[in-house]
Amino acid sequence: MSERVIGIDLGTTNSCVAIVENGTPVVIPNRGGYKTTPSMVAIAENGKRLVGHIAKRQAITNAEHTVYAAKRLIGRKWNSPPVRQAMESVGYQISEGPHDDVRIVLRNQTYSIPEISAYVLQEMKLIAEEHLGGTVDKAVVTVPAYFNDGQRQATKDAGRIAGLDVIRIINEPTAAALAYGFGKNIERKVAVFDLGGGTFDISILEIGNGVFEVISTAGDTFLGGEDFDKRIIDWLVFGFAKEHKIDLRRDKMALQRLKDVAEKAKCELSSAKEAEINLPFIISQGGEALHLQRTLTRDKLEELTADLIERCVNICRKTLAEADIEKAGIEDVILVGGMTRMPKIQQSVAQFFGMEPCKGVHPDEVVALGASIQGSALTETDSEMLLLDVTPHSLGIMIVGGYFHRLIIQNTTVPTQASHIFTTVKDNQTSVKILVLQGESDRAEENELLGEFILTGLRRAPKSEVEVEVTFEISADGIVSVSAKDMETGLKQAITVTATSGLTEDEIRRMVEESKDYLLDQKASEEFEKYKQNAEKLIDEIESLFPRVEAAIAGSDFGQDAVKKARSVIDRARQGIQGRDQQAVGDSNEALTRTLNMFKGVVAKTRVG
């Protein structure tokens, strides 16, 4: 029997975990029964770490110490535009890390982005382990198709910190198409329209003969369901301010309630024509409590979010154009993400692609299901399925004039290899500097530098006489290797571009240990609480019987001894509780139970006597 591998959709706003059981992929619900878990981490005032639903419930009242949408920051450089944009919109503190990476400060503690994502992955791991009744060590984690190597490596590091061996990172549209195509012998060109809580992605896939090829992918990392929520909140706030001259956004508690009710109303309007929004005692003014009560119709919601829907459509249009694909060539449109439940979204997609989108898959769960299928395929030796992935960005080097020369074009299926011969640009040039870049811009400076190296020992010759062959190789795991060879001498120089998340190996190792310790502490704390509650209950019962027992038996030496011992047991238990000594409390529970039984016996006897 193969080892169990879970598939995790690590989303921007919500995450989901699934596994293949008896050949069928199933989503694993969390303790609250929900199939998705908010990708939020908070540190409470008492230092407690909150993850998931509970973190979401206080995201606004504790905004400075609640992290959301960490996926927008993972693997990015400190001075990258997305980080700047995120800093302007989030409530928590973002700071620069020691390796030009991004860190977050919560309650005077600094956390790396992979660490934050690790807490979410750890939560998903625990959900799976609770469901399966055993440990889970391996996982396939999905990422957006446009994630670069640094972002993918950071996601893998997050998995490692969470105690998971991430055996594969796959693209989300690929995972969705995998779940959609699983069990179906189809050859199709499909568009995956993924509108989640925080991001929008559109991918074009070609499925055939068990091969899933991503032809094109694009999106907007700051466009998602939360933007729709914000429109509703603004509408409610403005209406209330018009009536009462109070800006509810200034009150965190009011804003939290608004956020929760706006999301709920949005979801309701996917199936109902109107939603009643009722927030009693939302705020007080002059000692009088005010209430917010409004009705939001579907039409009004569509009016409020029309531009957001238009943005999605525009991105789709651009992606098709870049892939040089006609809309008529798309045979199916797959909807992924909770926001695709909105009727207007479905209508707009249908209108754009000229066909009704496929609704046969659960939009919240499909990516996790696809990841679990991939995980099962990787561990099963007899799997006939081959999943080809593509490189999301072009790879190349800088050439004279500061231009970017592509060697591997974007969306090239991996693994792949490409070579090109270059010459010197100066007379008597004896060395060349190879700058490995990733991106789509023709200007080298606008692309991301993955690495560089120097090839020396070239013979002195006039320019253009010496030839250097540069080879790019991308493995199935996305590791890029670049080599340069002097065609005359055969001298070769090579580098392996290992994506970095911004964390060193030592840091990752430390975080892995801390994560393990945290889990152990959690378990111990839960057990201690159980012991403590039992002990306190026993103590209460014993003390309620004490006077009667004391009156009944304290006249004898035996009775006094028993009373003395009973007090001693209670004192010991209390000391254990106060000192949070689980062992002592656990031992005391037994003694307390015996004492209580003895007391009950005495009382029963005196009643009869």
Next chain:
Amino acid sequence: MGQSPSGKGDLRGAAERLERGIERYGEGDLAGALIEFEAALQLYPSSARGKQFAAWVKDVQAGRKSISGGRRADALDEDALRAVDEALEDPPSKPPSGSFPPAIAPPERTRKGTPLPPTLEPPPPYEGKPPSPSYEGKPPSSDRQRRLTPPTRAETAPTMAQLASQPATPPRVTRDAADHHESPWDPVPLTPGGQHEVRRADVLAELQSSATKAAPPPPKLPPEGSSATILGMPPLEPKLLTPQRKRKVQEDRPESVTREFRSATPTGPNLRPLDVPELTEEQIQGLLSLDSPLLPEGRTTPQIELDRIDELNDSQEQRLIELEAMPTPLPHRAPEGLNHSRKNDTNPMGVSSFAGESGGEFEPQQLTPTGVKASGLKAVREPSPEDDPYADLNLLPLEVAPDLAGADENEEGGTNPTNPFIRGAKLAAYTSYGTGGEPKLEDMPPLPKQPTGTHKLAHPLATAEAALQAGDVNAAVDACERALAQSGGLAGNVARDHLPLVEQIYGAILIAADRVPRHGHATADLEPRSAFLLSRIDGSMTVEDVLDVSGMPRLEALRTMALLARRGAIVIT
């Protein structure tokens, strides 16, 4: 019923209650006084004085108690008893019927002032040394426990020899063996028959001893079935009990001619707290010759006026003369100046000493109704605190509480611990044995360390804590709310200094942190913060989770949840 925290008691609270009870008693409100004394016992069950005072009041309410059939050597005869009864007006109280197991106390009954039915047999004699004065934190000694443990029916009455050898604690006096029953809430009585019995017995004993210097003959046991044989003393000549000048106890029911009070009927405001025997003029003058602070010039109390005998005449309202009673179980001492060789109420046989033919159990200077041997007597205040039965309750007010006292009461310097209405600075004259002469104030038990005119509890949340211990969570929360309101609310010093207790009190309503709260019925008049807290409850989060996401300080969140739960807006599942 409220119980003091196990192993410890609220001494200050008990002292306050005792004082209040004394006040009530002084006002003639016996029921109220009993309630206060019993409340003190609840706060500090081991309080000997609380028990003493409660028994005192009960005895006053219930009337006379008599010991059953002739086992006591110091019983009064029937005539003496009748004469005393005639001085009183209230009818005897009928003890409630039925009985209950000796080991189980019916505190509810005692709290209401219902007298307990008489026991069949007297309690066993007090044996061994007095309990350790420092009870707090220590398990009670066997002796102390013996004193507190209610006697069972199986326990036999003490023999004469036992009685002679026992310390001053008199055995319980019962009226009727058939319908009297012990309960652990019955304290060891001060004297057989209660206070008025003590008074009568004391006076009779003193008068008797003054009439004769010889040791009295062995007490003649009263006939079987006689209800008059209560103290084991020889029968007195009736004429000795016939007062020369009649004095009536002023009560609100003048038609009553007996001294026994209905237990269920609260006494009137003019009820005198003590019964005293009718005294002859000679006896009165003898008493007056004592340096008695009981009859200060011009001092009066609202209900009890202690006047000098020579100021009284027939036309004036009769007043009750208080006599100083001996502290119990301290040995009693005859007042100075009494002629022990004369026949009188306390020495009807006119013997000079009771340690006569039989070798005597009594000595002239140490006449006690219980006939305790001198060798068995102990000094009131021995150097060793171990022998002091009351040392554990050092806060008993030797000085009258300022709100009760006038200036002259403070001058007098103290109250008799056995009879709080006896204000006597010369208490030591009757309490310091073996020293003679002027009593020393340093022999007195230490004064309670309370600021004058103020009665502050050491622990501002003591009431709440006691209620919590008793399981009355709502009362605990109410008391906690009051304490917090008086100390600056949740940010005040009480909340700050007693945070764990405050959290425990509010947390008690929420039962446990892992319980899941759900919405109850809709409530009106919510604060926005309370409404926010309610909005966090989704039926899946535990109490602890809700506190974590409350968006407010933990204590505030805990309190808000607790109060919402009390209102029914939250249901804890």
